[in-house]
Structures are given as C-alpha cells and as structure tokens.
Amino acid sequence: MSKPNIVLFFSDQQRADTVGLYGQELDITPNLDRMGNEGIVFENAFTPQPVCGPFRSILQSGRYPTETGCFTNQIALPLDIKTLADWFYEAGYDLGYVGKWHLASDGEMEQKPTIDYQCSAIPPERRGGYKGFWRVADVLEFTSHGYGGYVFDEKMQKHWFTGYRCDAITDYGLEYLDQIPSDKPFFLTISHIESHHQNDRNHYEGPDGSKERFKGCHIPSDLTSIPGGDYADEYPDYLGQVASLDENLGRIIQKLKDTGVYDNTVVIYLSDHGSHFRTRNRDENLCGYDDYKRTGHDAALKVPLVIGGGAVKEHIAVEDLVSTASLPKTLLAIAGVGVGDAMIGENLIDVAEGRCAGRKNEVFAQISESRVGRVLRTKDYLLGVVAKGLYGGKYKDSKEYIVDYFYDLASDPDELNDVKSEGRYKETIRTLCDELERIIRKEEHIDSHIIFG
Numbered sequence: 086m087s088k089p090n091i092v093l094f095f096s097d098q099q100r101a102d103t104v105g106l107y108g109q110e111l112d113i114t115p116n117l118d119r120m121g122n123e124g125i126v127f128e129n130a131f132t133p134q135p136v137c138g139p140f141r142s143i144l145q146s147g148r149y150p151t152e153t154g155c156f157t158n159q160i161a162l163p164l165d166i167k168t169l170a171d172w173f174y175e176a177g178y179d180l181g182y183v184g185k186w187h188l189a190s191d192g193e194m195e196q197k198p199t200i201d202y203q204c205s206a207i208p209p210e211r212r213g214g215y216k217g218f219w220r221v222a223d224v225l226e227f228t229s230h231g232y233g234g235y236v237f238d239e240k241m242q243k244h245w246f247t248g249y250r251c252d253a254i255t256d257y258g259l260e261y262l263d264q265i266p267s268d269k270p271f272f273l274t275i276s277h278i279e280s281h282h283q284n285d286r287n288h289y290e291g292p293d294g295s296k297e298r299f300k301g302c303h304i305p306s307d308l309t310s311i312p313g314g315d316y317a318d319e320y321p322d323y324l325g326q327v328a329s330l331d332e333n334l335g336r337i338i339q340k341l342k343d344t345g346v347y348d349n350t351v352v353i354y355l356s357d358h359g360s361h362f363r364t365r366n367r368d369e370n371l372c373g374y375d376d377y378k379r380t381g382h383d384a385a386l387k388v389p390l391v392i393g394g395g396a397v398k399e400h401i402a403v404e405d406l407v408s409t410a411s412l413p414k415t416l417l418a419i420a421g422v423g424v425g426d427a428m429i430g431e432n433l434i435d436v437a438e439g440r441c442a443g444r445k446n447e448v449f450a451q452i453s454e455s456r457v458g459r460v461l462r463t464k465d466y467l468l469g470v471v472a473k474g475l476y477g478g479k480y481k482d483s484k485e486y487i488v489d490y491f492y493d494l495a496s497d498p499d500e501l502n503d504v505k506s507e508g509r510y511k512e513t514i515r516t517l518c519d520e521l522e523r524i525i526r527k528e529e530h531i532d533s534h535i536i537f538g
C-alpha cells in the first residue's frame with residue numbers, strides 16, 4: 086500500500102468527557118464516536134503542557150518547551166529546528182495547514198509582542214516548514230469571533246469569512262481536499278479554536294441556540310464540587326462548540342470518501358488541553374496567571390485522542406496512560422518515517438498494538454504561566470510539584486520543587502481532597518517524587534530536587 090494520507094483534526098481546550106467515547110451522555114459526537122469504534126481510542130490520553138502555544142510547539146517540534154524555549158504563549162517557534170512539516174516534506178508529502186498557529190509572534194507574556202503577527206500575515210519563514218496551502222491566523226481568537234473573522238493564505242492575502250467559525254475553518258480544509266495532488270500523499274492539519282473561550286468576551290461562543298439546546302445538561306462532578314467557576318453559565322455553549330466540531334469532522338470524513346481517498350487516509354482527532362472552568366485557578370501556590378487550564382488536574386490534562394479513518398482496519402481501546410507529547414513521533418511513524426531520539430515520546434501505534442512491553446504506565450507534564458510546576462500522573466495517583474515563588478511566565482524550570490498537591494485517585498477520582506499531608510501516603514509520595522526527579526533529569530537535562538517531608 087502507498088503511504089497513507091494523514092488528516093490531523095485538532096480542537097482547542099476540549100475536555101475528554103465531552104465525547105461519547107469518554108462518557109458524555111448526550112449524543113453530540115456521533116462522528117467521532119463512530120470513528121473511534123472503528124479505530125483506536127486512547128481512553129487515558131494526557132497533554133504534556135496545558136497551554137495553547139507551548140503544546141503547539143511540542144506538536145511541531147517533537148521537543149519539550151523547556152528545550153525549544155516556547156514554555157509560555159507568545160514565544161515564537163525557533164527558526165533553526167527541524168519541524169514536523171520538514172520531516173513530512175522530506176518524505177514526499179504535500180502539506181496543508183488551516184486555522185490557528187500560535188507560534189509566530191514573540192515577546193513577553195501579557196505584553197504587546199516585539200515580533201507581532203497576531204493579527205497580520207505570517208511570513209513563510211515563520212510557518213514551521215509548511216509549504217503550499219495555508220489559511221491561517223497566528224492567534225485566531227484575535228482575528229475572529231464565534232461568527233466572522235479572517236485568516237491569511239500562503240501569499241499573505243487576507244481571507245474574510247462569515248458564518249460560524251468552526252464551519253468556516255473546516256471549509257478551508259475542504260478547499261484543500263478539493264485540490265490535493267494525485268501523485269503524492271498529503272498531510273493536512275485543521276487547527277480549530279473551538280472549544281476555546283473567546284478571550285475578549287470571556288465567553289465560550291457556541292453556535293446560536295446552544296444555550297437553549299443544552300440547557301440543563303449534565304456538568305461533570307469535578308466542576309460542580311468546587312465553589313466558584315463559570316461552568317453553570319458556560320457549559321451549554323461549550324457543548325455547542327463540541328457538537329459543531331463533530332459535525333465538521335463528519336464533513337471532512339465525507340469529503341475524503343467523496344474524493345476516493347478515504348480508504349488510504351488516517352484521521353487523528355485530538356485536543357491541546359482541557360478546561361477547569363475557573364475552578365482550579367485559586368490554588369495555594371499560584372504564582373502567575375490562570376483562567377481555564379494552567380493546572381495539573383485532569384480537567385486540564387485529560388484530552389480526547391482517537392486515530393481512525395479508512396486506513397485503520399482494527400478497533401483497539403487503549404487503557405494505558407499515554408502522553409500527546411508522542412503525537413509528532415506517531416504521526417511520522419504512520420507515514421513510515423522513523424525519527425529515533427530526534428523527538429520525545431513513543432510511537433502510540435506500538436502502544437496500541439502491544440509492542441511496548443515493560444513501558445511505565447505514567448505520564449509527565451510541565452505547567453507554566455500559572456507557576457513553574459511539574460506533574461506525574463499514574464493510574465492510581467496524581468502528584469504535582471511547584472517551584473515556590475517562581476513566576477510561571479518568566480522561569481521555565483527550577484532546580485528545586487516542593488510538593489504542591491497529591492491525590493489518591495482510587496478514592497478521589499475528581500481530585501478534590503489533597504492528601505499530601507497524610508502520613509499514610511508518605512512512602513508513596515516519596516517514591517513518586519523520586520520517579521519525577523528521574524523524569525526531569527532525563528527530559529529536561531536538569532538535576533532538580535523535590536523537597537518533601
């Protein structure tokens with residue numbers, strides 16, 4: 086079989102539990118549910134960085150933000166690194182990218198960028214190696230709202246759109262699929278801003294009628310168990326965004342079928358991080374800024390990850406914990422490209438098919454902007470550590486951490502009761518601290534120490 090085509094359908098700030106495959110009781114993701122029931126579902130996928138720009142830097146570079154320097158929003162992807170697009174281009178793939186980029190502008194967090202493409206066309210050298218079809222805004226939430234806005238094309242020309250944004254961004258993806266070459270495979274990324282909140286309105290902008298359609302919807306207990314938060318007002322529109330994402334995924338799949346390429350196409354659905362709806366932004370060790378996501382709790386870290394499409398012939402439900410830091414290496418492996426140690430993580434297809442004997446069932450995450458934090462998530466426990474007093478928007482790492490929180494997930498799946506001070510967990514916490522120190526040394530090349538007890 087020829088190299089498969091690959092479509093990366095990429096949502097923003099979407100909790101895993103918004104999807105039927107992950108327990109959502111409403112039938113709002115039928116297309117993704119169908120794709121998962123015919124393909125590979127990673128039931129416990131976690132982001133390695135719950136901030137938009139830093140995660141995107143991982144996706145494009147296959148390296149942690151502490152290595153590339155992209156550890157907060159508004160830090161540009163370095164121009165001298167080999168990217169996901171470079172690897173695909175060398176492998177003979179045609180490239181298309183539409184939607185949100187968030188890796189071209191550069192400057193201090195929360196200040197006007199010194200290199201500013203937030204609302205202007207991104208020059209070719211700052212597109213991370215993507216050549217050809219391009220319908221992109223660096224910070225899409227600044228050039229658009231739920232209805233209406235603009236992006237720029239490969240010739241740096243502005244394209245205005247009307248109607249609901251998720252539909253419009255998908256339209257650009259369909260435009261690309263209408264002109265795919267017949268003599269080479271393609272790699273298309275459709276990078277949506279939904280289901281992110283609209284920054285300048287402090288509101289999740291679902292399609293018109295979402296609030297009525299999802300009035301009285303079930304809200305996850307990890308949110309309702311914590312005082313405060315804005316989930317009561319925002320969750321119906323949030324679900325409206327998710328429903329729109331799924332409808333548009335269905336449009337892409339249908340187009341792949343109509344053009345006759347579906348059977349040789351792999352479709353990957355993922356989100357960069359989740360949302361805690363302002364319930365976790367009053368933590369004891371906050372040292373920076375947070376609204377919806379800059380925490381190590383599952384609300385922000387656990388995301389949907391499904392690999393399907395016509396080229397995937399077997400349904401597999403993967404219970405093991407996996408990190409979406411492995412996506413770049415996995416995408417290239419699907420294309421038959423091995424990268425060895427040039428990228429972090431593992432080939433998730435190998436994990437799904439049971440070829441990773443002895444792997445540790447745990448994931449690691451870096452937390453920035455709200456604090457300098459690190460997280461170790463296992464099947465049974467969640468450990469978070471913090472560099473006390475270090476501003477998360479300025480410092481990327483630390484040689485010293487303290488235990489921030491610790492949850493026993495068997496008895497407390499909603500992560501409501503921090504038990505780091507309970508004596509019965511002392512040895513468990515110490516063991517996990519040792520493991521987290523080992524990971525930091527390996528992945529960040531820094532000899533950090535965690536103080537506990």
